[in-house]
Amino acid sequence: MLKRKVITEFRRHNRSSRWNADAHLRAHERSANVEDDAIMRVDTCQLAANNPIEDFYSAAKCLSSRAFLFGVFDGHGGQQCSRHISTNLYPYLCASVLKKHEVVDYPSDQRLEWLFSSSDGHLPNAFKGRETQHIAEYHKQFKKNANAYTGTVREALKLAFETCDKDLAENALPSAKGVIDRHAAMVAASGSCCTLAHIRSRHLHVANLGDAAAVLGVVNPNGSVTARQLSRAHCVDNADEVHRIRIAHPASESQTVLRGGRLLGELFPLRAFGDVRYKWPLDLQKVVLEPLGHPPPQHLFTPPYLSTSPEVFYHKLTPNDRFLVLATDGLWEWLDPDTVVRLVHDHTLGTITQQPYVPKSGTSLRQVREQLKDRARGEQKTKKPIDENCATHIIRHALGGVSGGATKQYERLIDILQVPPGRARNYRDDITVIVIHFNETFLDGHEDDEE
């Protein structure tokens, strides 16, 4: 009697802890059917490690050029900057539509249509007015600037990024009366990496700043899937970045500019929004930031050290390109791009990513055949993955591992999810994943010869 009770209790506990893990994982998942142009569906999911979370994501459509914009924003030193960028970068992007891509010329404040965002866009009213003004001005400048207006998407994206960052920093400057806006100063003092996908018809641009990454899943003719990396992390592992930074500063600083794999010994990403501590000259920092408790970094001799110019990759989508994964570095610490695309591909096919079959000892070859047959049958029957949402599916496998079956996976998941946000930062980073599924029929049929 007692024994049965124990077993039941155990089962209940088991079920409930599994249920808890699932609920925890799925708490911030979101799925949107877009079915417009090249985009079929977008899956997102987020898992916090910081408290509050410093990762943000948002998606929008530019009505003027009919381009879709998807971005993941990985904040550091506070969530203010990433939160600010995740909503305020988009108007700049919409304001920098090239002349040849302008389908309808809306005024700069009516160009943006939000699809979704993990941050609310409500800003203090006073602040908002200033932003609108900035954007209107930028829009005017952009249209006047013949080079930019008739240039390339790459340049337009760069300009939008840089202007957005410039205005963000400007907001933090003392006003004519010498008043400092605390909120704006916090935004400027914290920082944010960003990976942004700009998809117009079948033209995909990925603008990257920092250490998040975009990976394209390409299906080979034989049915296997390969990962194509569309971004490069801007950190010390990237030799080009290191070179770029080293030559930008005098030789006397060669010992201090990059120390312990970090910029000035402090900052991990080598390009970011905000982080004016690495951009502003020392005297300005003393006036604005120091009173707010942000001392300037050591060895600050020749600012700026940090760039806001994104690296932009272009890719023309083909029918073989099935999906794009945007994720912050929290994910890439756990999984490599090849595994991620395999997971997404298997998920879309509706099959479980399985470990290879290994016969148990003592099985005869005939039994091996039967077991293989059963397995093949089972694959058809129980092929449904646990999560509907593809991004959740990735995070589940990132934290729970790919091997060892469902029980083992849950064990690890429950283990790692038990740690409360805040303390969890010691074990993992915030994770944000966006999976953009492309419309194969659109890519197959539609052919335009621009660009």
Added chain:
Amino acid sequence: MIGHRLARWRWARSYTTAVANADVVVCGGGISGTSIAYHLAKRGKKVALVEKDSIGCSGATGLSAGLVSSPIFWQDTSLQAIAQASLDLYSHLATTCKFRYIKCGRTYLASSMANEILLRRMYSRGVVHNDKVELLDCQSEMLERWPFLQTEDVQLALFSPEDVALDPVALCQHLALIAKDYGALIYESNPVLEVHIGDEKQVYGVSTKMGFIETSHFVDAAGIWAGSHLVKALPHQHVQTAAYPCTYSYIHTSKLPTGSVSDMTPIFNDLDGNVMLRTTSFKTLCAGFAEESIRPLARQTGSATPWQHPEPDWNTFDPNLEKLISRCPMLGDCNHGDLIVGMEAYTPDKLPTIGESSQAKGYWVMCGMNGQGLSLAGGLGKILGELMCESQSSTADVARVDVGRFIDLHANNQYLIGRTPEVAALTYSNLYHSHQCHTARNLRMAPIYHQLRDAGAVFGEIMGYERPLWFEKTPKTERNALMSGQDALIGKPEWFERVASEYEACRERVGLMDMSSFSKYDITGEDAVEYLQFLCSANVDEPIGTTVYTGMQHQKGGYVTDCTLSRLGEKKFFMVAPTIQQERVLVWMKKWQAILKARVHVQDVTGAYTALDLIGPSSRYLMGDITGLSMSSNDFPTFRCQEINIGMATGIRAISVTHCGELGWVIYVPNEVAQNVYEKILDAGKEYSLQHAGYYTLRQLRIEKFYVYWGQDINATVTPVECGRLFRVDFKKDFIGKKALEEQVERGVSKRFVQLLVDGHDKETDPWPQGGETILKDGRAVGLTTSAAYGFTLGCQVCIGYVENKEFGVSPEFVSSGHFEIDIAGKRFTCRLNVHSPSLPMISSEHPLHYRPTQ
């Protein structure tokens, strides 16, 4: 004795300190590496063998099951010779050394008509040399001999007694030991770090982990690691090879639960199931070659990387297991054992690769064994030894296995990834010349490819180039225009009626053939005439506008290639050679250019021209119509060349040689205007009922005229004297191989090419000749056919082949007397022999001033 001891002491010491120099450094201690080291050391070369691990243990050799196929398996005569040389070597070693060597034989099982004929052909070529080869067609007899097999569906079984199961590791170690006795230095645990090349890309040394070895010859026999050694001075920092690693899986399990298996039980190859079974008194090995179970692996980079076993994949092995259990039901009761997945290097054409790489002088390769390493490496080592020491091989013709058969595209990883799993699946299949792979297709295509496809072309690949084989009558637009698989070996092939109609057009009206795949070269420069005079055996110093058919001979008189040379200017020649010669001829010409220090420039222009062959009596009028020039036999006789315009298109080279002995022209059209010219020809051709023709038509046309082709009939082992081309040789000038030919003329030949007309052959029901059939004179084997086709005018099967009489030579009486037969798949047919090209009647119009290619 003392000397011997001293030498021993020196060798012993060499284990610890690196030598300063060696004649040859061999990389790889597998069967390839030890075989070549053995053969070179035996020839007195100072060899250093460098192995990154230990002899015989790492790589594919160490994982192999130790099964050696006897020569009977191969259709190709050179491979038969290579396999025979391997067997001879191993059996010789088995008598002097102690290692496991069991002559257990092999049984091939066929359960379909196609494979039955395959076995009958195998039997027919095997029984000539060994009367112990058996054919069994009675199922109960099979069951009696091998009671553990399920034989109900087996139509025919062939027992080949010469096949061997041996211990591959011990074999390698013995080879290395003997090589050491001959003075070779063996370094184990010593990976090659870099191969150094210096001036003119000549190898001068090899860096290994133990030190630098000075040498001028490096042999890359590193198996799946071949081509991965660092060579800094090359564009890719390594030599590119056309071999790629794929998996090779087999199950290693316990003994079959029956008393009827012993170590002498033969190896079983089920041809239809594509599986192999080796049972002994203590274990069972079973391999399967289903294409889906084979996967290409990443190319191994850096020889220092450890051997990484690919993960065993039972799922993909399942189809093989099904076939194995159904063939041998008892196997199902065995323990699951181990699924062993090895790696083996495969090439695009299932033939190994040996020879000196054209990318670096002194860099020799021997790799790409295609799962038959043990069967071939012994002989290949011998041949490579001959090539390195004597520059020609006397064991076998190397054209089919040398590196020169590949061009850049073959070494492309993507191409190899696509092709090699299919090749690996064909490990135990017999491929005939008509065989076409289904992977890695549509790579090189003529500009008019799509027009030809719409016109009904069925394409076959050669050197990556898609060439129309024949044209379907009513082509469907949504069809697969790429031929794959091979022609039926018995009865009329599917294309017969179509080729008959194309043939008729070429003989009586006009046919249009795409010959763009042929290798083309521009040869220009101050010394062009002298240079070519020395390379070619015919006189090429003819007036501008003349085309000469000539051979290029090597020092022993054999054909390096045959070609047509058209003189376009005082110092400008245009050369056309067989498709498969694209790289080989270029290497040969560049080699001699360097030796002679000739001021010439040789440029490969194969990809720049589309070649259209207009064949047939009406071609003269059609050519006149499209060019506006007179094409009469006085104004543009045969064997002439001229640059012409067709419509608006210019720069077209017209040569009045059709490569099949008919009247006609091949026009070489610059690719950019090819479509324009093609459409113009089709338009103008309507009046003459122009018809498309494919490559198969060319085969039938040329064979009737006894037109021998390089690569099919003749090769480096055949001289012009033997194939009736002496009238093309000009002994008044000096050329490579002149001395050898003069000697041969004086001495007479022991081998002679003949044309065979097969009597009493029913083309509907009899097995068709394919080349490689035995020729019998009064019941005694005297030669082999080399190629075959159907003679539509002669109304019978026509073969080209050679007859041989090593003792007394081939005199006219030898050919004219006696009763000649050929043996096609065990069935004998009476033949008439021709030594010269026959005169072929024509129904219509103008008979060309008849060209007799063989005299």
